[in-house]
Amino acid sequence: MGEARAAVLHGTEDLRIEYFPIPKTKEDDAVLRVEACGLCGTDHELFTGQIAAPCPVIPGHETVGTIESIGEVAALKWGVGVGDRVAVECWQACGRCAQCLKGTYRRCDQHGQTDLYGMINTERQPALYGGYATHHYLSPDSLVLPVPDQLTSVEATLFNPLGAGIKWGVEIPDTQPGDYVAILGPGIRGLCALVAARDAGAEFIAVTGYGSNDHPRLELAKALGADLVVDVAESDPVKSYRSATGGRLADVVVDVTANAPGALGQAVALSSVDATIVMAGVRGQKGAPGLNADAIIWKELTLKGALGVDAPVYRKALSLLAEKKFPFDLLTRQEVDLEETSELLTSMAGKSDVAPPVHGVIVPGS
Numbered sequence: 613m614g615e616a617r618a619a620v621l622h623g624t625e626d627l628r629i630e631y632f633p634i635p636k637t638k639e640d641d642a643v644l645r646v647e648a649c650g651l652c653g654t655d656h657e658l659f660t661g662q663i664a665a666p667c668p669v670i671p672g673h674e675t676v677g678t679i680e681s682i683g684e685v686a687a688l689k690w691g692v693g694v695g696d697r698v699a700v701e702c703w704q705a706c707g708r709c710a711q712c713l714k715g716t717y718r719r720c721d722q723h724g725q726t727d728l729y730g731m732i733n734t735e736r737q738p739a740l741y742g743g744y745a746t747h748h749y750l751s752p753d754s755l756v757l758p759v760p761d762q763l764t765s766v767e768a769t770l771f772n773p774l775g776a777g778i779k780w781g782v783e784i785p786d787t788q789p790g791d792y793v794a795i796l797g798p799g800i801r802g803l804c805a806l807v808a809a810r811d812a813g814a815e816f817i818a819v820t821g822y823g824s825n826d827h828p829r830l831e832l833a834k835a836l837g838a839d840l841v842v843d844v845a846e847s848d849p850v851k852s853y854r855s856a857t858g859g860r861l862a863d864v865v866v867d868v869t870a871n872a873p874g875a876l877g878q879a880v881a882l883s884s885v886d887a888t889i890v891m892a893g894v895r896g897q898k899g900a901p902g903l904n905a906d907a908i909i910w911k912e913l914t915l916k917g918a919l920g921v922d923a924p925v926y927r928k929a930l931s932l933l934a935e936k937k938f939p940f941d942l943l944t945r946q947e948v949d950l951e952e953t954s955e956l957l958t959s960m961a962g963k964s965d966v967a968p969p970v971h972g973v974i975v976p977g978s
C-alpha cells in the first residue's frame with residue numbers, strides 16, 4: 613500500500629507536506645502516480661486567498677501521470693490499463709444525467725461546477741483528490757485522456773492551457789482562416805490561444821501585455837508567431853492595431869488577462885463590427901472601468917463568457933502538442949518538487965523578487 617506525499621493547503625500561503633495512505637482500488641476506480649502537475653493562475657490565487665479554497669485541500673488540477681492500479685470496470689470504461697500515461701480532466705462527470713448526456717458534463721447534476729479535482733477537502737476519503745501529490749485517486753466519475761508517447765509528462769501538462777487556448781481562442785469564437793484576432797494577456801493561456809488561432813489559420817494576431825514584467829512574455833508571443841505585440845501601459849492598443857493592419861480591427865478578441873479591470877473596455881474598443889469577445893479573465897470584482905457599453909450595441913458585438921474546457925478539446929490539444937509544430941520549448945519553465953511549491957506559487961503571484969516562469973510545473977520527487 614504505502615504512503616502518498618502531498619502538499620496540503622491549510623489557509624492563505626500555508627502549504628504543508630503531509631502523508632496519506634494510498635487507497636486500494638475497487639472495480640470502478642483507480643490510482644494514478646503523479647508525474648507532473650501544471651500550475652496556472654488559479655493555483656496562485658488559491659494559495660494567496662484570492663479564490664476561496666475548501667481547506668484543507670490538496671490543490672492541483674492539471675495532472676499527468678501513470679495508472680498505478682485500476683479496477684476492471686474502470687479499465688474497460690476508460691480504455692486504459694496499468695502503466696498507461698494519462699492526463700486527468702479536473703471535472704468529474706457521472707455520464708448519465710441530462711447535462712452529461714448532452715456533453716456539458718462540467719455542469720453534471722451529480723458533481724456540479726465546484727466538485728473539481730484540486731478543490732476537494734481532504735476530509736473526503738481517500739483524500740488524494742489533487743495533483744500536488746505523489747498519488748492521485750481517480751473516482752469512478754473521472755475522465756482521463758491518453759498521453760501520446762512523443763510527449764514527456766511535463767510537456768503533456770500543457771494539455772490544460774492549450775486546451776483552453778483552442779476552446780477560447782478558436783472554438784467558442786469560431787475563429788476562421790483569414791480572421792483578425794486580438795489576445796489580451798500574455799500569460800500561458802494567452803500564448804496558447806495565440807498558437808491555437810495561428811493553427812486555425814488566423815490572418816493577423818496581436819497580443820497585449822501590461823508593463824515591463826510582461827515584456828519577456830510579449831517577446832515569446834512574437835517567437836510563437838504574433839504579428840503585433842503591444843504593452844498597453846506604453847501604447848494605445850487600438851491605435852497600434854489599426855496602424856499595423858491598415859485600419860482594420862479584430863474579428864475575435866480573447867481576454868485572458870488576470871486582474872485587469874480595464875481589459876473589457878479595451879476588448880470592446882479593439883472589436884470590429886460583428887466581432888466576438890471571449891471573456892475568460894476575471895477582474896476580482898472590480899467592474900470594467902473604461903468600458904463603452906454603447907459600443908457593444910453599435911458594433912453588434914457578441915460577448916461570451918468562458919470558464920472551462922472539455923475532454924474532446926483536451927484530446928485536440930494533446931495531438932497538437934505531439935505534432936511539435938509550434939516551439940513550446942521556448943516557454944520558460946520551472947519544475948519543482950512538492951516542498952518547493954510555496955516558493956514557486958509566491959513568485960507566480962508576483963509576491964517575490966524572483967520573476968515567475970511562464971510555465972510552472974510540480975514534478976514530485978524531482
Ligand SMILES: [Zn+2]
Binds near residue numbers: 674
Ligand atoms: Zn489551471
Ligand SMILES: [Zn+2]
Binds near residue numbers: 707708710712713
Ligand atoms: Zn452527470
